[in-house]
Amino acid sequence: MxxxxxxxxxxxxxxxxxxxxxxxxxxxxxxxxxxxxxxxxxxxxxxxxxxxxxxxxxxxxxxxxxxxxxxxxxxxxxxxxxxxxxxxxxxxxxxxxxxxxxxxxxxxxxxxxxxxxxxxxxxxxxxxxxxxxxxxxxxxxxxxxxxxxxxxxxxxxxxCAGITTYSPLRYWKIGKGHKVAVVGLGGLGHMALKFAKALGADVTLFTRSMSKAPEATRLGADHVVLSTDADQMKAVSNHFDFILDTVPQQHDLNPYLATLKRDGTCVLVGLLEPVEPPMNSGLLVMGRKSLAGSLIGGIAETQEMLNFCAQHNITxxxxxxxxxxxxxxxxxxxxxxxxxxxxxxxxxxxxxxx
Amino acid sequence: MxxxxxxxxxxxxxxxxxxxxxxxxxxxxxxxxxxxxxxxxxxxxxxxxxxxxxxxxxxxxxxxxxxxxxxxxxxxxxxxxxxxxxxxxxxxxxxxxxxxxxxxxxxxxxxxxxxxxxxxxxxxxxxxxxxxxxxxxxxxxxxxxxxxxxxxxxxxxxxCAGITTYSPLRYWKIGKGHKVAVVGLGGLGHMALKFAKALGADVTLFTRSMSKAPEATRLGADHVVLSTDADQMKAVSNHFDFILDTVPQQHDLNPYLATLKRDGTCVLVGLLEPVEPPMNSGLLVMGRKSLAGSLIGGIAETQEMLNFCAQHNITxxxxxxxxxxxxxxxxxxxxxxxxxxxxxxxxxxxxxxx
Structure with a gap:
């Protein structure tokens, strides 16, 4: 019927x-x-x-x-x-x-x-x-x-918010010993903090307002970096193995790419627009860095993510x-x-x- | 003295x-x-x-x-x-x-x-x-x-031209079974064709002039694709595992990114400028693709490349x-x-x- x-x-x-x-x-x-x-x-x-x-x-x-x-x-x-x-x-x-x-x-x-x-x-x-x-x-x-x-x-x-952030962390094999930064503290970003922490990484939130620091810490961030502060950004240049960028609007990627270590990867999960302001390709070349994208996750991996959440008390x-x-x-x-x-x-x- | x-x-x-x-x-x-x-x-x-x-x-x-x-x-x-x-x-x-x-x-x-x-x-x-x-x-x-x-x-x-193209092919583990495209047929591009072929890949040259096809074939290309021809580009959409982009001037990356397979990587070795026209991040997200950069190679790898050239009669x-x-x-x-x-x-x- x-x-x-x-x-x-x-x-x-x-x-x-x-x-x-x-x-x-x-x-x-x-x-x-x-x-x-x-x-x-x-x-x-x-x-x-x-x-x-x-x-x-x-x-x-x-x-x-x-x-x-x-x-x-x-x-x-x-x-x-x-x-x-x-x-x-x-x-x-x-x-x-x-x-x-x-x-x-x-x-x-x-x-x-x-x-x-x-x-x-x-x-x-x-x-x-x-x-x-x-x-x-x-x-x-x-x-x-x-x-x-x-x-x-x-x-x-x-x-959606869960698997979108879990899948790239798994695909790029994030775990103990990795320095991970998350850009954006919304539905996706807050899950990225929880997952990166549960996977054993050392986790940083990039934020434009230090008022978010206590929340970030509660959600799993080990560090909070004010992305509008040149000194704080300089202190983490060539620092991160992996950046998960959850921001869904156009924004300047260059300051974040500069904080990637050699061979590091920045993964976009929120942005579907043309990259503007333009990305400086020299930032990729000079450290063999990658900018990548990721889209939700497969069905088996989504089930794996739900089971992981149950195991680690994550919602x-x-x-x-x-x-x-x-x-x-x-x-x-x-x-x-x-x-x-x-x-x-x-x-x-x-x-x-x- | x-x-x-x-x-x-x-x-x-x-x-x-x-x-x-x-x-x-x-x-x-x-x-x-x-x-x-x-x-x-x-x-x-x-x-x-x-x-x-x-x-x-x-x-x-x-x-x-x-x-x-x-x-x-x-x-x-x-x-x-x-x-x-x-x-x-x-x-x-x-x-x-x-x-x-x-x-x-x-x-x-x-x-x-x-x-x-x-x-x-x-x-x-x-x-x-x-x-x-x-x-x-x-x-x-x-x-x-x-x-x-x-x-x-x-x-x-x-x-320089040799190690610049050899190093990314090795780092991204290119070999038999991989479909590789090279953008640009200059000092770097012609070496990229030779190395990719010697490593066992199926090799394509992207060119803006089909007059280069015989040369490309002589240098190791299995296929030549006219990048200004929409039909030819469509025929290779989601096709390549790896693209080595040797062009040293600003150019539109989007048509090339569209030809990468899921999980494929495009590596810039010639471009150090801001990426303009802007890259469409959706092309990365929708296939978990990567845009990366690479810079020459280390000393040990340069020696390895010279030895590889001797072994494979490449200059x-x-x-x-x-x-x-x-x-x-x-x-x-x-x-x-x-x-x-x-x-x-x-x-x-x-x-x-x-």
């Missing part, structure tokens, strides 16, 4: 997020139907709701940091049963046969992964709808198991809201006024009439 | 390279005195002669692709004796105790390597003078042994000139009118009176 369910959707670039009846597809044989209980609010949600990436198909139901419970499963589903606590992240499908999919890196699917919202279903061509909704239907291959030990509310943002620092407060939340996020991720209590959607 | 020797030096930014009497330092106990027989002409020579990097100390004697024979050695020199064929590259000294020096990466000496010309001697503070000269005095630690099998004339540019393609033709050579180099490196027959300097 086709389900007409409660969802919050943006219906145009200028409108706020509004109530909208959305049709979920009929569950297929490999599908898991999930009642959504919590959904994190990611910066991408704002970009997509407002069509800032010029690819939004309206109505769009944002949300890709989803935690919920299984309500039913298709007959070919083996790993989940009703009642299980599960998560869904940024992807709900991929081609499964290209080199990237075979390598467990579905986010780089050469035939383009199907994203959780504003994507196109590979089988029936319908548009995918995200987590600002009472339920979602997802192939079991893209469902994550929530470890029992993790609080479901504060685990929600792990599905996001969240502020709970009701779905009716989503527009205020967007406004506050744009002012960086959130510590560190809004999570929607999706129970609040039940008060809306279809 | 202090030696007053024949050299060609630029005496001001506007002048051409002119004859100038230069004082060589007294040989120290660890020094090797070398009669210079051949000296390659590197693009850096032009930059420095014309003070384009704003750090030239006049008079400057360019030249850091030096081949010659030992004429005398200090009493603590163990590895060289008069008559030996030797080479000197871009560096003549480094601190020897920092982490980079300890790792055999003197080019990244944290206390700054002493460059072969326009550098400052670490012991007596005198300015270093390069290879456009009848002799040079160098600590044996920075002297390379020329394998017998290599032709001295065409080996000279290996000391540079050179055009011999007399020192008196250096200005015409510079003019032609700026028009890319050389295949692929000028080498000065330094015997020609003997006709000049001191």
């Amino acid at each position: 086709t389900m007409n369910i409660r969802s919050f959707a943006a219906t145009s670039a200028t409108s706020p997020v509004a109530l909208h009846a959305i049709i979920r597809r009929d569950p297929r044989e490999d599908d898991v139907v999930i009642k959504i209980l919590y959904c994190g609010v990611c910066h991408s949600d704002i970009h997509q709701a407002r069509n800032e990436w010029h690819n939004t198909i309206y109505p769009v139901v944002p949300g890709h940091e989803i935690i919920g419970q299984v309500t039913s499963v298709g007959k070919n589903v083996n790993h989940y049963k009703p009642g299980d606590w599960v998560g869904v992240g940024c992807m709900v499908d991929s081609c499964q046969h290209c080199a990237s999919c075979q390598d467990g890196l579905e986010q780089f699917c050469e035939n383009v992964a199907t994203f959780t919202y504003n994507g196109k279903d590979r089988h029936d061509g319908t548009i995918t709808y995200g987590g600002y909704s009472e339920s979602i239907v997802v192939s079991e291959k893209f469902v994550l198991r929530l470890p029992e030990k993790l609080d479901p509310k504060s685990a929600a943002p792990l599905l 996001c620092d969240v502020e709970m809201i009701n779905i009716q407060e989503i527009n205020q939340a967007y406004t506050r996020m744009l002012k960086s006024d959130v510590k560190y991720r809004f999570v929607i209590d999706m129970k609040s959607i039940e008060t809306e009439s279809l | 202090t030696m007053n020797i024949r050299s060609f030096a630029a005496t001001s930014a506007t002048s051409p390279v002119a004859l100038h009497a230069i004082i060589r330092r007294d040989p120290r106990e660890d020094d090797v005195v070398i009669k210079i027989l051949y000296c390659g002409v590197c693009h850096s020579d032009i930059h420095q002669a014309r003070n384009e990097w704003h750090n030239t100390i006049y008079p400057v004697v360019p030249g850091h692709e030096i081949i010659g024979q030992v004429t005398s050695v200090g009493k603590n020199v163990n590895h060289y004796k008069p008559g030996d064929w030797v080479g000197v590259g871009c560096m003549v000294d480094s601190c020897q105790h920092c982490a980079s020096c300890q790792d055999g990466l003197e080019q990244f000496c944290e206390n700054v390597a002493t460059f072969t010309y326009n550098g400052k001697d670490r012991h007596d503070g005198t300015i270093t003078y390069g290879g456009y000269s009848e002799s040079i005095v160098v600590s044996e630690k920075f002297v390379l042994r020329l394998p017998e099998k290599l032709d001295p004339k065409s080996a000279a540019p290996l000391l 540079c393609d050179v055009e011999m000139i007399n020192i008196q033709e250096i200005n015409q050579a510079y003019t032609r180099m700026l028009k890319s009118d050389v295949k692929y490196r000028f080498v000065i027959d330094m015997k020609s300097i003997e006709t000049e009176s001191l």
